Amino acid sequence: MRNNKRPIALALAGLLILSLQGISTTAFAETSDSVANNTKPPLQITNQTGLKVAIQVNYADTVPNGISKQVLAAKNLYDQYTALGMKPGKDYEIVMVFRGDGAQFLLTDEAYDQKVKQPHPKGNPNLAILDALNKGGVKMEECAVAMKLKGYTPHDILPYSRIVTSGIGAMVDLEKSGYLSITP
Known part of the structure; x- marks a missing residue:
């Protein structure tokens, strides 16, 4: 055995x-x-056409100079696309949806000083970046629910911003329309 x-x-x-x-x-x-x-070397973006990105801006987190971390993330993506020679509207589309605590970043300088409680320099420190993104073809939407909760009026937000009934609803609509949803 x-x-x-x-x-x-x-x-x-x-x-x-x-x-x-x-x-x-x-x-x-x-x-x-x-x-x-x-x-x-770092990997480059390989898909350089047909890109549709919806960036949710919903936090009040800022870097020390008061600029939103999520707005900076959107700027970084835009800068990468631009550096690769990609064209807005042709190769890519970016829509930023401001909702919740992120709604404050679309305020005018005057409204920002009156309505934002966190310490910040005079005026909206995000304004220069948002203006440049807008000129570069990035669309911006502001949540009406957040506006109502925070006491913002259409006059308080930047003129190139589009008010949407619901920020979450806008994110769902964008995703169903083929946009990749990102919350940096």
């Missing part, structure tokens, strides 16, 4: 050794690739 088990045990031990050799080689190969990847 003892002799019958020995060939099976040897066969199992051999299979175990072979499988361990394969695992260690695979693990080494993955480690080698990941080390090499961090020395390669």
